[in-house]
Amino acid sequence: MGNRNFLDYIFVTLKGIAMGAADVVPGVSGGTIAFISGIYEELITAINNINLGLLKTWKTEGFKSVWTVVNGNFLLALFAGIFISLFSLATLVSWLLENEPVLLWSFFFGLVLASVFFVGKEIKRWNLGIIFSLLMGALIAYYITTLPPNENIESLPFLFLSGALAVCAMILPGISGAFILVLLGSYKTVLDAVHEKDFTVIAVVGFGAIFGLLSFAGLLKWMFTHYKNITLAILTGFILGSLNKIWPWKRVIETKVFGDKTVIIDTNTSPFNYNGDPQILYAIIAAFIGFSLIFILERTASKK
Numbered sequence: 001m002g003n004r005n006f007l008d009y010i011f012v013t014l015k016g017i018a019m020g021a022a023d024v025v026p027g028v029s030g031g032t033i034a035f036i037s038g039i040y041e042e043l044i045t046a047i048n049n050i051n052l053g054l055l056k057t058w059k060t061e062g063f064k065s066v067w068t069v070v071n072g073n074f075l076l077a078l079f080a081g082i083f084i085s086l087f088s089l090a091t092l093v094s095w096l097l098e099n100e101p102v103l104l105w106s107f108f109f110g111l112v113l114a115s116v117f118f119v120g121k122e123i124k125r126w127n128l129g130i131i132f133s134l135l136m137g138a139l140i141a142y143y144i145t146t147l148p149p150n151e152n153i154e155s156l157p158f159l160f161l162s163g164a165l166a167v168c169a170m171i172l173p174g175i176s177g178a179f180i181l182v183l184l185g186s187y188k189t190v191l192d193a194v195h196e197k198d199f200t201v202i203a204v205v206g207f208g209a210i211f212g213l214l215s216f217a218g219l220l221k222w223m224f225t226h227y228k229n230i231t232l233a234i235l236t237g238f239i240l241g242s243l244n245k246i247w248p249w250k251r252v253i254e255t256k257v258f259g260d261k262t263v264i265i266d267t268n269t270s271p272f273n274y275n276g277d278p279q280i281l282y283a284i285i286a287a288f289i290g291f292s293l294i295f296i297l298e299r300t301a302s303k304k
Helices: 008-026 030-035 039-049 053-061 061-069 073-087 089-099 101-120 129-148 156-171 177-184 187-195 199-226 228-242 282-301
Strands: 250-258 261-268
Touching: 008 030, 008 073, 008 089, 008 177, 030 039, 030 101, 030 156, 030 282, 039 073, 039 156, 039 199, 053 061, 061 073, 073 089, 089 101, 101 228, 101 282, 129 177, 129 228, 156 177, 156 187, 156 199, 177 187, 187 199, 199 228
Parallel strands: none
Antiparallel strands: 250 261
């Protein structure tokens, strides 16, 4: 926290860019990136400070106080990064998903695997309850990754709920918001709404997201304050369980078409049974780069 200079905010923006890039890949969560880059609790606190009481602060103390309370510079720098990423890196990531899926998934697999160690070592005290929480988190995340995607659902209350759940997943390390939308069957509806500028749907999902973000950040903040080790264990479990979704070698079982959006239902397979070039050596290199990146990020963060 404390006083940041301009260069520090540039770094926050870069972390936002990394979060945006991760959120584009269904299965990788921006929350994981926020955690690794050391801004997770600050982000939760900043979001948690956004409430109706701010209007009173604005009336009595002016806008500057409100900006300080919500850590405005930090949020602005971070969300600027996320938006830059969604409009630039997203194209690259989508291209890689299409053309070099094994290498992209391998990179993220290494990245997320290292995050398990990284978040896990924040747990200061181990006991049966902590181990149980970690296993529960892992099982829940694993179960979520095995669910089949739903058909398209267009009722507005459901879309509100989808927005709320997707944004909660986005803040949680391990589970991605895009993936939750695919599971709930709202991914295509939301994408179409953006393309066709259907402002009703966009607004409903948006309000759902804001509602989810504010209520969920409060819960997370409370858990971090009162049950930090258990919370960290559950989050570590979530990240561990989500590895199932990003295993690089997949075999397609069936393809579902939702309008012009194709969702492929696949299962993990060994690189030796993979249809196509398994690129084992390159995949290992990509995973190693992803894995090392976490520790390089941690080194630079702890130097500061």
